[in-house]
Amino acid sequence: MAWVEDDSYQRALNFLKDNEPERRLDIRLSHQAFRALEAQACGLYDGEKFPRIDYSATDSMATIYTAPSVLHGSAAAALQTAISCSVLNGLLRHNKQELINCIMPLGASTYESVDEQGRASTKTSDGGLEYHKNGRKELVVMIQVGVSDNYSHLKSDIMVWLHEFHWRSAILLWLNERPRFSFPSQESDSAYSPTQSAMRNTPFGPYLFNGHNWFGTLNTAFIEVYQRDLATDSISPVQKYKILEDGNFILQGDSLQICITIGDLYPAGEEDIGDARSEPVKLSVDFLRGVLASAAQETAESRYNRLSGRSEAASS
Numbered sequence: 001m002a003w004v005e006d007d008s009y010q011r012a013l014n015f016l017k018d019n020e021p022e023r024r025l026d027i028r029l030s031h032q033a034f035r036a037l038e039a040q041a042c043g044l045y046d047g048e049k050f051p052r053i054d055y056s057a058t059d060s061m062a063t064i065y066t067a068p069s070v071l072h073g074s075a076a077a078a079l080q081t082a083i084s085c086s087v088l089n090g091l092l093r094h095n096k097q098e099l100i101n102c103i104m105p106l107g108a109s110t111y112e113s114v115d116e117q118g119r120a121s122t123k124t125s126d127g128g129l130e131y132h133k134n135g136r137k138e139l140v141v142m143i144q145v146g147v148s149d150n151y152s153h154l155k156s157d158i159m160v161w162l163h164e165f166h167w168r169s170a171i172l173l174w175l176n177e178r179p180r181f182s183f184p185s186q187e188s189d190s191a192y193s194p195t196q197s198a199m200r201n202t203p204f205g206p207y208l209f210n211g212h213n214w215f216g217t218l219n220t221a222f223i224e225v226y227q228r229d230l231a232t233d234s235i236s237p238v239q240k241y242k243i244l245e246d247g248n249f250i251l252q253g254d255s256l257q258i259c260i261t262i263g264d265l266y267p268a269g270e271e272d273i274g275d276a277r278s279e280p281v282k283l284s285v286d287f288l289r290g291v292l293a294s295a296a297q298e299t300a301e302s303r304y305n306r307l308s309g310r311s312e313a314a315s316s
Helices: 002-018 031-045 070-093 097-102 151-163 271-278 285-315
Strands: 024-028 052-056 061-065 103-105 110-114 120-124 127-133 136-147 169-178 198-202 205-209 212-215 217-227 239-245 255-261 280-284
Touching (some): 002 031, 070 097, 070 103, 070 127, 070 169, 070 285, 097 127, 097 271, 120 151, 151 169, 205 217, 205 285, 217 255, 217 285, 239 285
Antiparallel strands (some): 052 061, 052 120, 103 127, 127 136, 198 205, 217 239
């Protein structure tokens, strides 16, 4: 129905124009409406990284992302680094140094696929690892981070990555800030006055400055691992690993072993890998704790600085 399409498009356009940081909108649009929205975004924000629009032709779902929090970016980079370090150390233990350069970190990267009707899907990962050797490339581990985002939408993203873009594995790191951050009104001068009065209860928040909560508490954090069977395209039972519960860091020991092995990053025909194939990927517990704690503080500071900058600009 045309009026439904018009209403959805207008809602998406309003969200795009508001461009409030740290927000995500999932909305169904025709491929034609998505392209029109893309053109509007280009006109409004030409050359800027955010806001960004992804589209899945499979279910006609457009997703608009505004600039993410420091926590989002730091968590994605840390998870990619932790996996890379584990693979590196495992290969070194098995004297397989020649295979190290076959695995390339990707960072945030945009991919496009086209279905039988010629409709293009575009998605941007938060990070990942790719296998490269002798001209062969294979997407092996995709990283997705969600900070207080709708969990079902994130799971839908994972399915698109695995089935439509054919990644071997996907890792979801879900983080929940409670209460979710809200920007103070422009009238609330005390919230971003030059004199700071800071208070923190735990390494994971809350962070209060001048009476405003600039970061709640990083209440929940967990990792989920999704693996695709290359022969059947089916997804193995999802494995979940809890990191934070009720604001408390609950991981014990030196490392978190996840259900990915070094062999999952290499083709079945990679004979040089030998015994290293079964080596499990382990994430440093101290590294994860430190990254999440520092990112919570840096997110609070970033929000404060962004809003105080706006206040100074408005008063000048």
